[in-house]
Amino acid sequence: MHDDHHHHHQFRYNEEERLKRQDPVKILKSSGLMAGMTFIDLGSNAGFFTLPAAKIVGPNGQVYAVDVDEQAIETLNQKLAALGTTKFGTVVGKAEDTVFGAGLADFVFLGTVLHDFADPLQVLKNAKTMLKSSGKLVNLDWRKKETVIGPPLDIRFSKAKSKELIEAAGMHVTSLKNYDNNYYLIEAVPEDGPVGH
Numbered sequence: 001m002h003d004d005h006h007h008h009h010q011f012r013y014n015e016e017e018r019l020k021r022q023d024p025v026k027i028l029k030s031s032g033l034m035a036g037m038t039f040i041d042l043g044s045n046a047g048f049f050t051l052p053a054a055k056i057v058g059p060n061g062q063v064y065a066v067d068v069d070e071q072a073i074e075t076l077n078q079k080l081a082a083l084g085t086t087k088f089g090t091v092v093g094k095a096e097d098t099v100f101g102a103g104l105a106d107f108v109f110l111g112t113v114l115h116d117f118a119d120p121l122q123v124l125k126n127a128k129t130m131l132k133s134s135g136k137l138v139n140l141d142w143r144k145k146e147t148v149i150g151p152p153l154d155i156r157f158s159k160a161k162s163k164e165l166i167e168a169a170g171m172h173v174t175s176l177k178n179y180d181n182n183y184y185l186i187e188a189v190p191e192d193g194p195v196g197h
């Protein structure tokens with residue numbers, strides 16, 4: 001894991017601190033996540049975004065998550081169950097090998113993770129497969145510049161690099177902006193999806 005924390009225990013320990021600089025509810029809602037939607041989190045870890053997403057999509061929505069970290073998925077399962085989420089699917093495995101289903105997702109999310117995948121293009125191709133034609137990909141990642149915290153600069157993907165990969169996977173970038181001093185946010189739709197959204 002290449003986040004602002006170097007291993008998972010530290011990652012969880014610092015969750016409170018992370019919440020101060022990154023509000024998952026605000027990020028997800030402003031990107032268009034709504035009640036009733038089907039949400040997929042690729043490289044979810046223990047659900048910093050998956051859990052708020054489950055709350056937003058509510059009882060008529062669905063959430064799916066995949067991560068290679070078995071312990072993180074176990075924690076996520078417990079938290080989703082505690083939240084009363086009934087319609088969820090989680091997988092311990094590589095996002096490169098995971099397709100929850102074709103054309104089922106309104107929202108596929110990547111949270112500071114694209115640069116972590118061994119084969120980011122394959123993960124994005126899977127994301128496209130899983131998206132409804134009206135669905136949306138949201139990629140939140142570290143800006144490629146010196147920040148007080150965050151992964152080493154050389155492993156980060158610039159906005160241009162991420163955009164290139166997303167387009168190579170058959171999607172069209174509809175929005176690309178710096179979210180704040182630390183992060184950028186890219187939104188994309190399937191190329192055969194609606195135009196102008």
Ligand SMILES: C[S@@+](CC[C@H](N)C(=O)[O-])C[C@H]1O[C@@H](n2cnc3c(N)ncnc32)[C@H](O)[C@@H]1O
Pocket residue numbers: 001002003042043044045046047048049066067068069072093094095096110111112113116117118
């Ligand atoms: C920087 S963390 C981000 C976690 C989460 N998206 C968030 O924002 O809190 C990256 C996560 O990607 C997972 N990961 C790395 N390679 C993976 C792969 N090939 N498939 C699925 N998950 C992977 C790691 O286990 C880790 O939980």
